[in-house]
Amino acid sequence: MKIKRESKAWYYYYFRSLNGIVGFAILALLFIGALVALFHATPFDPVAQDINVMLKPPSIHHIFGTDQFGRDIFSRVLDGVRRSLAVSLLSVAIASIVGSTLGVVGGYFGTFLDTMVTRMSDVFFAFPAILMALAIVSSLGHSWLDTAIAIGIVYTPIFVRVSRGPVLSLKETDYVKSGRVLGFSTPRIMAKHLLPNVMPIVLVQIALSLSWAILTESGLSFLGLGTQAPDASLGLMVSEAQSLAAFAWWTLAGPSLALIFAVVSLNLVGDGLRDSLDPTRRSI
């Protein structure tokens, strides 16, 4: 008799949670918007000025309205989303790859290297991330790549911490020990026995870090330290809306809503991933 396998893939559980579905849907929309901007398919040129339609409220033509230079806010928001996503994806890619490698290797070998790695991350944790990002951005420069590197450096220690913890207990488990006894090479143990167990935690952390990275990126450009005008960036648009929002609410609404939706969706995705990847938290 063949016993039917009961367990299902994690994404089966992911799409059973409301959080996961809503988060995924919003995120997918944002990605489509970013792709539209990437291929220059926005309804208007994000930086093209039109003095005939300055500060017009939302209409069928300009669905998010126009700003003080007559630029289409919807197109600018899409372009801003593209930039935000690009910066946060790259920075989190840097942080997660470097951070979890250091964490896994440090945790597994646990010698001088480990002490160095943990000490370094203690240093990073001892003052606010935004200050660190500010300092690094001002030393690197203001292009999107510089911003991404700065944010990546800032969030690396989180991944070190998140991946090192489980490795410390995993390396004492019987199956890792027996792997060593069987003569498996260290890279093999790391890749096949440690990594799959660390991956779920890292994935959740990636979703959450993406949302923080978006907030940090927009915060930096709000302060004038990220994307420079006239290029569109959500933080910069909010900063420009400061003096306009009182009589032209749509200048603030467009970029703010995009930011809020991005952060909300990534948090929901993070929650959904956490619940679906951890078998003990699965409901039903």
Place this chain on the structure above:
Amino acid sequence: MLRVASSRLRSKLISVCTTLFGISIFVFVVLRVIPGDAITSSFGQDTSNLTPQTIKALKSYYGIDKPLLLQYFNWLKGFLTGNLGFAFHTGTPVTTLTASSFPVTLELALFASIIGVTLGTLMGIYSASQPGGRRDFFGQIFGLFALAVPSFVLSTLIVAVSANKFRYFPNGFEYAKPWQNLSLNLQQMMYPSIVLGIAVAAPVMRTARSSFIETQEKDFVRTAIGKGVDERRVRFVHVLRNSLNPIVTMTGIQFGYLLGGAVIVEQIFSLPGMGRQILDGIMKREYATVQSSVMIVAISFVFINLLTDLIYRKVDPRIRQNED
């Protein structure tokens, strides 16, 4: 027991000192990598017109003509003896600057934490009173949005509505110290504390919620309810008291972040606190200002963490018990 505590404290202090030492080196290195220095930042385009002699004289004036290692140790020596360096732009010692900006940040952080912890804990209790139910849904939505609305968006909204619609914007006036004009000072603190308070409330609410839910399922709670203790009393006395630990930890972390991380909010509401001092220093390449200010933020951050640890022990006797 005392010996255990003191040896723990000692090892903690040693690790704190190495961390702070690491920070000082890191900040020093990052700052020196910044292209341009105090000279280019004060002369701008005219720097190229300066003669080599002038540049040399200026460099020695700003103290940046010496080898890097020497610069670092000079700064460290000064810092440890209470001389935080000199801010050339304002022509005042950094010690003076910090003495006026640190209390501002501390006041703001205090107000914001009070708002954040109260709001977060209450929302946590509200949410946890019906896990998975309607209250929980609203509570979680609140937590999510408090987390997702960036502080600068909320600030901009407040500025737009209050200043431009209602013509009320206390932060438009020059900053008033509490002992000069308490009423104006409190008004100036109001908006930034609310904005930061909401930002603090989100993680506090999430922590509080899960901590409450965990405690609620304990036997002693069931016993209390079974004995007929008033439900509100169970919630606010029995459950709250036993779930305080994670809330205290989270509050400590958030308070620490507020001491230096309020850069954007301080900037928008023109509060002359530590965040703005550091931002100014970075923009103007004032090495001494940035270095000393970041160190002070880091020291207070670490100190707050130690304090949290102590409160933690006070709040929860079980931790003391386990260590002995």
